[in-house]
Amino acid sequence: MRYVLKKTGVLLVTLLLISLLAFLAFQLIPGDPTTKLLGNDYTPERAAALRHELGLDRNVLVRYWDWLTGFVTGDMGASYNYGMSVAQVMQGKGAVTAALSVMAWLLVIAISIPLGIALARWQGRRIDRVFVAMNQVFMAIPPFFLGILFTYVFGLVLKLFVPGGFVSPQESFWGFLGYLVFPALAIAIPKAAMVTKLLRSSILNQMDEDYVRTAYSRGNSRWGVLHGHVLRNAILPVVTFVAMTLADIVAGSIIVEQVFALPGLGRLLLSSIGNRDYPVVQCIVVIIAFVVVFMNYLADVVTQYIDPRIRLG
Amino acid sequence: MKIRHNKNFTFGAAITAVMLVIILVGMVWTPYDPNAMNGRAKMLSPCLAHPLGTDNFGRDIFSRVVEGAGATFVIAAATVAIGLVAGLVIGGLTGYYGGWLDEVVMRLNDAIAAFPSILLALVLIALFGSGKYNIILALGLLFVPSFARVVRAEVARQRSQDYVALAKLMGAGDMRILFLHILPNIVPVLLPSVAIGFNNAVLAEASMSYLGVGVQPPDASLGRMLNEAQGYLLTAPWYVLSTGTAIILLVLGFGLLSEGMGGEYGAA
Numbered sequence: 001m002r003y004v005l006k007k008t009g010v011l012l013v014t015l016l017l018i019s020l021l022a023f024l025a026f027q028l029i030p031g032d033p034t035t036k037l038l039g040n041d042y043t044p045e046r047a048a049a050l051r052h053e054l055g056l057d058r059n060v061l062v063r064y065w066d067w068l069t070g071f072v073t074g075d076m077g078a079s080y081n082y083g084m085s086v087a088q089v090m091q092g093k094g095a096v097t098a099a100l101s102v103m104a105w106l107l108v109i110a111i112s113i114p115l116g117i118a119l120a121r122w123q124g125r126r127i128d129r130v131f132v133a134m135n136q137v138f139m140a141i142p143p144f145f146l147g148i149l150f151t152y153v154f155g156l157v158l159k160l161f162v163p164g165g166f167v168s169p170q171e172s173f174w175g176f177l178g179y180l181v182f183p184a185l186a187i188a189i190p191k192a193a194m195v196t197k198l199l200r201s202s203i204l205n206q207m208d209e210d211y212v213r214t215a216y217s218r219g220n221s222r223w224g225v226l227h228g229h230v231l232r233n234a235i236l237p238v239v240t241f242v243a244m245t246l247a248d249i250v251a252g253s254i255i256v257e258q259v260f261a262l263p264g265l266g267r268l269l270l271s272s273i274g275n276r277d278y279p280v281v282q283c284i285v286v287i288i289a290f291v292v293v294f295m296n297y298l299a300d301v302v303t304q305y306i307d308p309r310i311r312l313g
Numbered sequence: 314m315k316i317r318h319n320k321n322f323t324f325g326a327a328i329t330a331v332m333l334v335i336i337l338v339g340m341v342w343t344p345y346d347p348n349a350m351n352g353r354a355k356m357l358s359p360c361l362a363h364p365l366g367t368d369n370f371g372r373d374i375f376s377r378v379v380e381g382a383g384a385t386f387v388i389a390a391a392t393v394a395i396g397l398v399a400g401l402v403i404g405g406l407t408g409y410y411g412g413w414l415d416e417v418v419m420r421l422n423d424a425i426a427a428f429p430s431i432l433l434a435l436v437l438i439a440l441f442g443s444g445k446y447n448i449i450l451a452l453g454l455l456f457v458p459s460f461a462r463v464v465r466a467e468v469a470r471q472r473s474q475d476y477v478a479l480a481k482l483m484g485a486g487d488m489r490i491l492f493l494h495i496l497p498n499i500v501p502v503l504l505p506s507v508a509i510g511f512n513n514a515v516l517a518e519a520s521m522s523y524l525g526v527g528v529q530p531p532d533a534s535l536g537r538m539l540n541e542a543q544g545y546l547l548t549a550p551w552y553v554l555s556t557g558t559a560i561i562l563l564v565l566g567f568g569l570l571s572e573g574m575g576g577e578y579g580a581a
Contacts, residue, residue, distance in 0.1 A: 026440075148553055151543075152553065254435070288429065289428050
């Protein structure tokens with residue numbers, strides 16, 4: 001319990017620091033938004049009036065506090081570009097990124113856990129060696145390149161999906177999920193290769209332990225030892241790693257969304273950077289960073305729950 | 314320096330050596346001028362004169378891939394150099410002196426490391442603007458925390474060794490001890506991190522340039538070329554394939570090298 005409390009404290013401090021850093025970063029940009037907002041109507045008087053209206057003439061820390069309390073209660077300010085609130089601009093985009101990330105994450109688990117166990121069981125056989133070598137290559141493939149390959153092979157040649165033909169969940173929920181399968185696979189495969197490798201070597205490390213020899217001597221089969229004893233211990237480092245990959249996947253989806261023309265947070269982030277729409281950029285950055293930090297926090301807590309040997313360190 | 318001579322290291326060294334030779338030769342000579350357009354040789358399939366075909370302007374893709382790989386390599390190397398030098402100074406000083414400054418710097422380090430790297434790079438690009446030098450600066454800054462962390466841990470460990478105490482007894486100054494005595498001893502631990510950092514830099518540069526916020530035309534880079542090539546997926550798939558393969562070979566080579574040196578390729 002003390003562990004969870006301490007971790008929660010660290011989590012809160014980190015979240016505050018992140019939001020502060022993100023906020024300050026966007027205060028340092030040369031030039032101010034009034035130039036852009038007023039366009040041709042720019043006069044120093046109007047700019048001053050607008051600055052007052054937007055509250056830009058107040059102390060930085062006061063503005064940070066206002067922004068933070070607004071952010072927490074769902075009022076994230078107004079977009080410079082679209083003439084609506086940031087929350088409206090982002091509506092529906094978060095769901096796309098979330099669905100893509102979760103699907104990719106589930107694929108990582110579905111591919112790597114059975115494969116890692118199987119490879120450990122087949123250690124040294126030809127199939128193991130082939131997969132281990134393939135793993136090294138797959139780990140080196142950037143997800144967005146895999147995405148382009150999928151677009152070519154499955155989209156243009158085999159015509160399994162229409163590249164750029166995104167289906168919104170309102171139109172057809174299953175069509176929406178169907179379109180996400182290939183982007184999710186593109187993100188998942190390199191990560192799955194890493195997890196497979198980690199699980200395989202984690203199992204093989206455990207196989208040398210004394211308790212394994214004892215288990216064998218009590219008449220257990222290799223299958224029994226693996227599933228009854230080894231897996232419980234071998235899976236621990238993998239759980240932490242898998243939990244942390246979700247954070248990576250969320251960040252990685254920024255790029256893959258671009259490959260498949262998915263209208264998610266990543267695409268919005270990029271177009272907002274292009275338009276210098278800083279309130280939107282700031283919000284997306286903080287949201288993604290929060291998700292990532294929170295996932296890492298969950299990973300720590302879950303690992304401690306499964307393995308109480310890990311104490312405050 | 315102890316290197317585990319194994320298959321990983323051998324393969325990694327072989328791939329990296331081949332890529333380096335191609336890149337170095339490409340810096341002084343390519344079969345064609347990478348930017349020379351040729352209206353009569355547009356969109357050629359791979360053939361003897363153009364081993365990887367030509368693009369929509371009739372430019373030789375092989376020459377372009379070689380030039381792009383060189384550019385990506387230089388950007389990644391510059392990025393790692395920035396991260397490494399700053400990481401050595403920050404990590405070295407905080408690890409050697411410890412104290413409250415160490416605490417503050419490391420907490421700040423943690424907060425920065427909590428941002429996903431691609432996200433942080435995008436923020437920095439939003440602040441600085443895009444372009445070749447900005448991307449080097451942004452990615453370089455990005456890598457400072459991870460290098461600082463490795464250096465700090467190692468320096469803190471080495472500080473309590475006997476040879477440091479002896480050097481002090483002989484009247485060596487702090488800077489002399491830190492950079493002349495301790496630094497050579499942390500190189501073996503640092504090398505795998507450098508290789509992994511290099512990989513992350515290649516991937517980050519490729520991603521950023523692919524997204525259109527990194528290297529801008531007319532500068533070449535593998536990421537930018539992938540962005541261009543994607544438009545000709547149906548008519549010239551070899552363009553995408555050769556560019557992507559160059560990225561994979563760069564990353565794979567350094568990844569295997571770092572693993573051969575005892576690093577954790579993939580787990581970073």
